[in-house]
Amino acid sequence: MTRALVLTVLLINFANSFASAEGLTRERYNWMLNCQGCHGAKGQATAIDTPVLYKQVGRFLNVEGGRKYLVSVPGVVNAPINDAEKADLFTWIINVLDPEHKPADFKPFTEEEMTWGRNNPLLIGAQKRRKELLKLMDEIE
C-alpha cells in the first residue's frame, strides 16, 4: 500500500514537472538553471552558507547601498547569462521570493545596473558588506 502510494506521488510529481514546464517563463528558467542548484527551489537553502533569499532579499532594497550590493555579489556577477536577462531575473526574484519587503517605489532592475555590478564585483568583501547592511536593516526595522 505504502509502495503504491509512493509510486503514485512520484508519477504525479513527474507528470506535474512535465506539465508545469509548459508555462515556464524565461526568468524562472534562468532561476532554475543558474540559481536554484545552490539557493534551493524557493531560495531557502543554506547548505553551503548561501544567504536565504526567501522573505529576505527584498530587505536589501530598503537600505542605502543594498541594491548595489545585490548586483555585485559573486554568484550574480558570475552567472553566465546576459545583463538584460539578469535584470529581468532580479526583478522576478524580488517579486516572487520577497514581495513583502519590496519598497513602494520599487523600480525593475536594469541592464545597466547589472553591467555596473559586473564591473564592480564584490569578490572578496561580500560577507563584510552584507553584515554592514544587515546591521543597517536592523536599525530601521
Place this chain on the structure above:
Amino acid sequence: MGQFDKWTENITRKLASSSSRRGFFTKVGKLAIGSAVLPTLPIARAAAQEGKKEKVRGIEPVTTGIENDPGDITACDYWRYCGIDGNLCSCCGGSHNTCPPGTEMSQIAWVGTCRNPSDNRNYIISYNDCCGGPTCENCFCVNSQSDRPVTRPQSNNDIIWCFGTESQAYTCTVGIVLGVALDD
C-alpha cells in the same frame, strides 16, 4: 601381421605422395588466423559487447514505464544522465529520481539540461547526490553535457554535492526532471 604392416605402409605412402607438409601447415595457419580475425569484425564485436554489458553489470534493464521517457535507467546512456558524473542510484536500491533507503538527498544540486530522444526537447535536470550510505559503484558513469570547469562550481559535476545532509559520505546520484528547457 606382415600384411597389415604392408597395408598401412601403402596407405601412408599414398597419402604422403598426394599431399605436402606445407599444405597442411597452410590450412592450420588459415584456421588460426581466421579464428583471431573473426571477433574483430563489426558484427561479432557488437554481439560480444551486448553479452558482456549484461554480464558485467548483472542488472536487467529497467524503464520508468512512462510515456516519453525512454531508455534503461540503469544505463549510463539513459537520456537524463547526459551530465551525470558518479554512481547511478538506480543500480543501488534507489531509482533515477529517488535515493536508496538509508541515504539522504542533498539539499543542493547542480542543474543542467538533457535532450529527450522521444520528443527531441531539452529538459532541465537536477543532479542530486544521495548521501550517508556506503559507496555504491554498481553503475559508474561519466557524462559531461552542460558540465563546466570547477571555476563555475554551480555547474560542475566533479563536486560531491553532499551538503545540507547529516553525512557528507557520497553514495550515488539521481537525475530529476525539473521542466522543459527554453530555447536559447
